[in-house]
Amino acid sequence: MPHPYVLLSAAVSLDGCLDDTGPERLLLSGPEDFDRVDEVRAASDAILIGAGTLRADAPRLVVRSPARRAERAAAGRPEFPLKVLVTGSGDLDPAAAFWGTGGRKAVYTTDRGAPRAQAALRGRKDADVVPVGPELDWRAVLEHLYAVHRVRRLMVEGGGSVHTQLLRSGLADELQLAVAPLVVGDPAAPRLFGPGAYPPGRLRLEETRPVGDVVLARYRPVAPGAGPLASAADRYWLELACELARECPPSGTAFSVGAVVVAEDGTELARGHSREGGDPVVHAEEAALAKIDPSDARLSAATVYSSLEPCARRASRPAPCARLILAAGVRRVVTAWREPDTFVPGADGSGVLAAGGVDVVLLPEFQDLATAPNGHLLGGSP
Numbered sequence: 001m002p003h004p005y006v007l008l009s010a011a012v013s014l015d016g017c018l019d020d021t022g023p024e025r026l027l028l029s030g031p032e033d034f035d036r037v038d039e040v041r042a043a044s045d046a047i048l049i050g051a052g053t054l055r056a057d058a059p060r061l062v063v064r065s066p067a068r069r070a071e072r073a074a075a076g077r078p079e080f081p082l083k084v085l086v087t088g089s090g091d092l093d094p095a096a097a098f099w100g101t102g103g104r105k106a107v108y109t110t111d112r113g114a115p116r117a118q119a120a121l122r123g124r125k126d127a128d129v130v131p132v133g134p135e136l137d138w139r140a141v142l143e144h145l146y147a148v149h150r151v152r153r154l155m156v157e158g159g160g161s162v163h164t165q166l167l168r169s170g171l172a173d174e175l176q177l178a179v180a181p182l183v184v185g186d187p188a189a190p191r192l193f194g195p196g197a198y199p200p201g202r203l204r205l206e207e208t209r210p211v212g213d214v215v216l217a218r219y220r221p222v223a224p225g226a227g228p229l230a231s232a233a234d235r236y237w238l239e240l241a242c243e244l245a246r247e248c249p250p251s252g253t254a255f256s257v258g259a260v261v262v263a264e265d266g267t268e269l270a271r272g273h274s275r276e277g278g279d280p281v282v283h284a285e286e287a288a289l290a291k292i293d294p295s296d297a298r299l300s301a302a303t304v305y306s307s308l309e310p311c312a313r314r315a316s317r318p319a320p321c322a323r324l325i326l327a328a329g330v331r332r333v334v335t336a337w338r339e340p341d342t343f344v345p346g347a348d349g350s351g352v353l354a355a356g357g358v359d360v361v362l363l364p365e366f367q368d369l370a371t372a373p374n375g376h377l378l379g380g381s382p
């Protein structure tokens, strides 16, 4: 099920704190950065916080700039992004400014928290309470936001507990961190990220920029997911594989495919595309794997991303790509598109891989991107 693009946004002190322990919210951003945050809000379909932030900060979470609100309205969007709250307890103050400002609100809670949240918000026609089960399942929250509220871009404004869970579970697409030039120094102050197990490796730095006296750093988590569930980083790499497919020399008799092989820690091991380097028959996965030393110990925990599922049979080479992947020891493949019958009827590379113990993850929301360079082969519809 598709998810929105999830952007974590936070301002932190030099010692990694989100706030101090005083009664007032600590302003870490300066005026220029608050204006940047307003711009990010205006570009989002929804803004999510945890109930801890609602209690601590009395947030309104609105787009402040009238010009940005007018731009949204002119584009046919609601003037304000949807406000999203997560709570386990359902213990909500109905008098909080959060409820009386902005547009629609959605409250995601547990079966246990729902009756209390519903009681607190009784009479509010602009707030929906959605129980998602005995525990708060983040994937269910994201799927519901995508499917029911049509949220494609979700900004998460904290606090630490929410940011920690989304980064740890591989559901964050981007982190926007404003580093403020002050030190809180209080060991009891809330931190951005708590202790625990995070995806391995380094995040990818996308941008740094001074904004007034804070430094904005934008990162993308790129360590692939594990097992059959897709992570945000899986979407990042699959999109790249689909873009690589556009680099293939045109052909009337073979698909254009892109592939990337990525180590467990997010290091790109190799990439390839069909017919690259003047070889008229080479496939994308084959080209990428050929660039990696077969004894590279990282292969066994690597993920192969391929815009089209790896081939199961071929005439032009002795081994199809599904067999090459198995022989390389790779145990996870993420793909956008099952092979149609165009050239090989009943090809089932995913089945060959699964029979060999590989987790095959299909993300059909990327199929249009994967098929785009192949329209001339598909006779209208794939």
Ligand SMILES: NC(=O)C1=CN([C@@H]2O[C@H](COP(=O)(O)OP(=O)(O)OC[C@H]3O[C@@H](n4cnc5c(N)ncnc54)[C@H](OP(=O)(O)O)[C@@H]3O)[C@@H](O)[C@H]2O)C=CC1
Residues within 6 Å of the ligand: 009, 010, 011, 012, 017, 018, 019, 025, 026, 028, 049, 050, 051, 052, 053, 054, 056, 057, 086, 087, 088, 089, 090, 091, 135, 136, 157, 158, 159, 160, 161, 162, 163, 165, 190
């Ligand atoms: N500098 C910055 O950019 C920002 C700073 N902050 C600061 O962060 C602090 C608040 O952070 P924090 O205390 O971590 O609070 P959060 O805002 O992360 O909210 C935590 C609460 O959200 C609900 N929740 C979160 N995850 C789950 C789950 N898996 N299941 C059920 N309920 C869940 C629970 O609500 P319940 O208790 O109702 O069950 C939980 O107590 C404040 O001091 C605030 O000022 C906040 C945002 C941005």
Ligand SMILES: Nc1c(N[C@@H]2O[C@H](COP(=O)(O)O)[C@@H](O)[C@H]2O)[nH]c(=O)[nH]c1=O
Residues within 6 Å of the ligand: 010, 011, 025, 026, 027, 028, 029, 034, 037, 049, 053, 054, 057, 058, 059, 060, 061, 062, 157, 158, 178
């Ligand atoms: N303190 C702090 C932030 N705090 C965030 O701002 C939210 C309140 O925004 P508003 O409703 O517009 O007042 C609050 O819930 C919390 O998520 N954000 C930042 O970018 N920088 C900061 O220094």
